[in-house]
Amino acid sequence: MRELRDPSALPEMRSALRTHRLGWFEVVMLAVFAAVYYLLPGYLPLATQVAIMIIFAISLDLALGYGGIETLGHAVFYGIGGYAAGFYALYVWQEPISGLLVAALVAGLFGVLSGIVVLRAKGLTLVMLTLACATMVHEFANSMRAITGGDDGLSGYRIDPVLGLFRFDLFGRTAYVYSVCVLIVVFLLARIVANSNFGLVARGIRSNSQRMQLLGVPVLNRLVLLYAVSGALAGIAGALSAQVTKLVGLNTLAFTLSGNVLIVLILGGIGRLYGAVIGSIVFVALSDRAAAIDPFNWLFILGGLIVLVVWLAPDGIVGRFSALTWQFRKQERKP
């Protein structure tokens, strides 16, 4: 047997148990969000969309990036959250924060119920089941026109001022600040989950679910819990969209949205939380710029740019950045 080295020379357990830590990235992002508010007031509605997309992408990152749940139907939670918040405002109470909580609860519950069924499958079967699940809910919402408004969407509700103080204004200032505050809360919540025992177990399931089972972990139960948490956060994103736009359309349940949020994560980088932030900013900004350059063929431009990014950074922008930083540090350490 070898002798143990000096304990101080051994790796620190904190770095060996890799968790997500707050650092300069969060400070920079807060500065960027503040700068947008003061310097680009004309872009506040677009920036609000970015904040909502980040929340949605974070929710997908928990399911896909941490737990390895391959889904093409994540919009189902976004849409359910949106409709829940819309109905809540229409029939119960117009207070926005309780609306978000109700939406999270309804979407999370749907995550539990649908998860018990779909998460028994893996790979392509799981992808197809999640897609089918979202399509069924989409068609259900479409057929219940009298309640959901069908193609016209759910509208005609109002939202009270946030905390009874900040009224939603025409310029989108309140909507922007409100969305960024919700984003900060969701980011911190996702970080807590990612850093917890459960977050580690989710990564373990993604890495080797069979072995996880043989460690005594009920894998299906844990995946359902993760799916519900992820669904609840996606529901918050949908609810936020419903509150700031005062409209919930069928497009909130559509395959396009599920595809878009997946592209966002692929662009930014999966399983890092930061990837959701960077991916959303790049995706929404690229879409906006591409549409401004060519209103008719903007999807072609967007597609080309995405291919370019994925080609140059297969692990996403954050993954590429991490790899470069790691190489730089490695070179620095060389004598």
Next chain:
Amino acid sequence: MSFALEIRNLKKAFGGLEVTRDVSLTLAGGARHALIGPNGAGKSTLVNLITGVLKPNAGEILLGGREIGNLSQAERVKRGLARTFQVNSLFSTMTVAENVALAMVAHDATDARLVGDISKDAKLSARIEEHLARLNLAEAADRLVSSLSYGQQRIVEVALALALQPNVLLLDEPAAGLAAKDVEILLGLLKGLPTTVSVLIIEHDMDLVFRFAETITVLVDGQVLLTGSPDAVRKDQRVRDVYLGRRHG
């Protein structure tokens, strides 16, 4: 008297092919038991039956005197049954410390805990450090499992199973593919296991088996040919004919 592990008349067939024929086996508390036999004798099948990967056609499996035949794999682990794999089955994208942490949170039943930063859990960190130090893996704590040598990965396999604090440990060819020096490290590790753990080892490395096991069962064509002390097995002509040959005679 209840045994740590007792197998009664276990049978398993794949279609018309009988791979486990009426196998009975007992492991007392703290046993060091080896299961040997030629390739295709049904050794790994037996481990898969005990751990619940496969369902037997007939027979009973008792852990600490309680029938576990109807329990899921996860439930059997919770009852104190752990195993290693013939081919490494680790969390290769995670660090060594994370691998062990997974086994520990699974054993503690804190795997559904949604709050609390795991890297700030001082008690857990101390346990991982101690566990890794005992297995000479402390220096590799922050390394990805995929970056370790094959020999080190075999040790991590054992580390994972031991982190579950099992009553019964099933080792499926732990020395397969190991260099001689790594086999010595493994043997030292196995000999240092506490007597609270009963060990059933399947192994083709007869030097390791004879140096470690106190009891040996020889399995041939899915049947128990003989159970006895290493000396009795070594001297048995039938065992020499079908498996050991002259070298260990």
